[in-house]
Amino acid sequence: MPTYTAPVKDMQFLLHEVLNATATGIPGYDELEPDFTAAILEEAGKLAEGVLAPLNAVGDTEGCRLENGVVYTPTGFKDAFAQIKEGGWNGLDLPEEFGGQNLPYVLATGVGELFVSSNMAFNMYQGLTHGAINAILAAGSDAQKTTYLPKMTSLEWTGTMNLTEPHCGTDLGLIRTKAEPQDDGSYKITGQKIFISAGDHDMSENVIHLVLAKAPGGGEGTKGISLFIVPKFIVKDDGSLGDRNGVSVGKIEEKMGIHGNATCVMNYDGATGYLVGDLHKGMRAMFVMMNEARLGVGLQGYAQAEIAYQNALAYAKDRLQGRAVTGTENPGGNADPLIVHPDIRRMLMDQKSFVEGARAFTLWGAHLIDRAHRLDDSQAEGLISLLTPVIKGFLTDKGFDMTIQAQQVYGGHGYIEEWGMSQYARDARIAMIYEGANGVQALDLVGRKLAAEGGKPAMAFFELIKGFLKENAENEALKDGYLEPLKAASKDLQTAMMFFMENGMKNPNAALAGSTDFMHMFGHVCLGYMWALMAKASDAALKAGASDATFHETKLKTGRYYMARQLPATGMHLARIQSGAEPVMALDAEAF
Numbered sequence: 177m178p179t180y181t182a183p184v185k186d187m188q189f190l191l192h193e194v195l196n197a198t199a200t201g202i203p204g205y206d207e208l209e210p211d212f213t214a215a216i217l218e219e220a221g222k223l224a225e226g227v228l229a230p231l232n233a234v235g236d237t238e239g240c241r242l243e244n245g246v247v248y249t250p251t252g253f254k255d256a257f258a259q260i261k262e263g264g265w266n267g268l269d270l271p272e273e274f275g276g277q278n279l280p281y282v283l284a285t286g287v288g289e290l291f292v293s294s295n296m297a298f299n300m301y302q303g304l305t306h307g308a309i310n311a312i313l314a315a316g317s318d319a320q321k322t323t324y325l326p327k328m329t330s331l332e333w334t335g336t337m338n339l340t341e342p343h344c345g346t347d348l349g350l351i352r353t354k355a356e357p358q359d360d361g362s363y364k365i366t367g368q369k370i371f372i373s374a375g376d377h378d379m380s381e382n383v384i385h386l387v388l389a390k391a392p393g394g395g396e397g398t399k400g401i402s403l404f405i406v407p408k409f410i411v412k413d414d415g416s417l418g419d420r421n422g423v424s425v426g427k428i429e430e431k432m433g434i435h436g437n438a439t440c441v442m443n444y445d446g447a448t449g450y451l452v453g454d455l456h457k458g459m460r461a462m463f464v465m466m467n468e469a470r471l472g473v474g475l476q477g478y479a480q481a482e483i484a485y486q487n488a489l490a491y492a493k494d495r496l497q498g499r500a501v502t503g504t505e506n507p508g509g510n511a512d513p514l515i516v517h518p519d520i521r522r523m524l525m526d527q528k529s530f531v532e533g534a535r536a537f538t539l540w541g542a543h544l545i546d547r548a549h550r551l552d553d554s555q556a557e558g559l560i561s562l563l564t565p566v567i568k569g570f571l572t573d574k575g576f577d578m579t580i581q582a583q584q585v586y587g588g589h590g591y592i593e594e595w596g597m598s599q600y601a602r603d604a605r606i607a608m609i610y611e612g613a614n615g616v617q618a619l620d621l622v623g624r625k626l627a628a629e630g631g632k633p634a635m636a637f638f639e640l641i642k643g644f645l646k647e648n649a650e651n652e653a654l655k656d657g658y659l660e661p662l663k664a665a666s667k668d669l670q671t672a673m674m675f676f677m678e679n680g681m682k683n684p685n686a687a688l689a690g691s692t693d694f695m696h697m698f699g700h701v702c703l704g705y706m707w708a709l710m711a712k713a714s715d716a717a718l719k720a721g722a723s724d725a726t727f728h729e730t731k732l733k734t735g736r737y738y739m740a741r742q743l744p745a746t747g748m749h750l751a752r753i754q755s756g757a758e759p760v761m762a763l764d765a766e767a768f
């Protein structure tokens with residue numbers, strides 16, 4: 177049976193010793209005293225360990241079922257959902273006026289990791305609701321906010337996001353779902369959406385669908401798209417539920433993972449919908465909340481790697497196989513545990529150094545979102561906008577790789593469902609695809625984000641690294657394996673950027689052929705920077721005589737591993753980028 181332990185200590189380290197939360201001056205961060213955040217994270221951890229983790233395999237094996245138009249979730253999901261509701265977990269970072277607690281997003285992100293690691297499919301019912309709430313907050317009218325947000329915050333009602341149609345996913349300009357205006361100001365929505373996460377289920381009284389559709393007069397492509405609220409049950413003026421709307425589940429998709437989440441084909445047959453925001457400006461409304469939604473998916477990538485790593489580590493300590501080449505380490509047994517072998521160590525160190533770096537990167541990203549929203553800080557807004565495709569694309573690509581590494585530690589047992597390792601890899605796989613497939617994240621990074629605001633956010637990022645290197649040039653702990661690799665990797669990244677600037681205009685394919693390499697390169701530099709920040713904090717803690725010396729010494733050693741063994745990947749990515757479009761585009765389509 178796989179197990180899970182909430183990494184509260186590591187999150188506390190990041191919040192208080194790396195991000196120095198209470199000293200940031202961000203409104204609301206003064207509440208984030210260590211005792212307070214520990215209490216919240218520990219409480220969430222208990223729920224994750226005791227309630228959600230035991231249901232993870234149940235959801236995987238049972239899946240969801242559609243019977244007579246009703247979607248049923250796996251055994252135990254309803255009770256667990258009631259506990260999430262009762263605890264008010266969904267409203268942690270949502271506005272108080274709608275029943276939330278208005279706590280910083282950075283704390284909600286920490287809690288989110290615990291819920292996603294322990295049961296990704298289950299957490300998506302809440303996660304999609306959060307996304308829908310953010311879209312209504314960003315673009316909805318006051319009346320819509322009052323009608324929908326309190327019940328969605330409390331999870332009495334859940335939410336969905338309906339973009340994808342059978343013939344279009346990435347290219348949403350092709351959407352065919354129609355919205356016809358009615359005399360009372362509402363719209364009749366007709367069309368089919370596919371792959372809709374948490375599309376329907378038996379855990380809430382109502383489901384509020386946010387649907388992209390085309391209303392007359394908007395023109396071709398994405399410009400003609402508007403956003404609509406389409407409730408499963410019409411909400412009456414007094415807030416009570418009225419008639420069933422013209423929306424139904426066509427089927428539940430059979431899929432590779434996240435079986436506990438109902439991925440639905442949704443049929444809209446003249447369903448009543450209400451316009452959100454301005455007509456024909458639906459894409460803008462939807463994309464306002466994109467940074468958060470994509471950060472949430474990036475988090476799924478490393479959160480699955482975290483639970484896979486925890487179990488691989490336990491297995492490597494327990495499974496006896498072969499002897500250490502340097503001499504027996506388990507004389508009482510007939511073999512040594514797997515963990516004595518350097519190649520097993522390599523896999524565990526890859527996983528550990530990735531997950532801890534990714535956690536730091538994600539919490540730093542969440543803190544930038546708080547800074548942008550709560551301080552109206554345009555520099556933070558620019559930076560998080562630049563980093564969002566990196567968080568989404570890099571952390572999900574690598575997160576998936578790490579679940580495979582964890583599976584590898586188990587040998588053949590990793591391939592057998594009973595051990596649970598296959599589920600982590602299968603569940604993690606989707607995060608590379610939805611919320612904008614990773615190839616498209618890389619295009620967004622290279623094609624739009626690098627040049628945004630005349631390249632200001634990209635320059636600000638390099639200034640951050642340069643400033644850090646300069647400020648810490650004399651720090652002996654950082655000189656030992658941190659500063660030089662970070663400097664070299666950052667230089668590789670800048671060289672790649674120059675290559676795009678010099679060649680991209682002449683031949684756009686030269687930039688696009690290297691976009692995924694660039695996204696990975698950027699991700700490595702970000703994790704290298706995070707490891708340097710963590711090393712600095714741990715070194716300071718050790719010098720101040722911290723009681724948890726082992727934790728900090730381990731941090732310093734793990735970071736050195738990342739700098740020595742992972743960060744040099746930027747050199748390979750740079751070489752690929754500099755080879756340009758030619759090797760990639762050399763074959764005619766017919767020659768494949």
Ligand SMILES: Cc1cc2nc3c(=O)[nH]c(=O)nc-3n(C[C@H](O)[C@H](O)[C@H](O)COP(=O)(O)OP(=O)(O)OC[C@H]3O[C@@H](n4cnc5c(N)ncnc54)[C@H](O)[C@@H]3O)c2cc1C
Pocket residue numbers: 337338339340343344345346347370371372373374431439606609610611612613614615616619
């Ligand atoms: C389990 C699951 C849950 C989902 N949940 C939701 C949901 O809740 N709501 C929702 O609306 N959708 C949802 N989706 C849909 C998901 O967001 C899309 O599948 C995804 O955006 C990709 O679209 P597509 O499948 O049509 O692929 P396509 O757009 O056909 O893309 C195919 C491939 O081509 C690449 N590609 C496309 N265009 C370009 C380009 N211009 N340049 C380079 N490469 C390109 C893509 O990166 C991808 O690798 C879900 C999907 C799944 C499988």
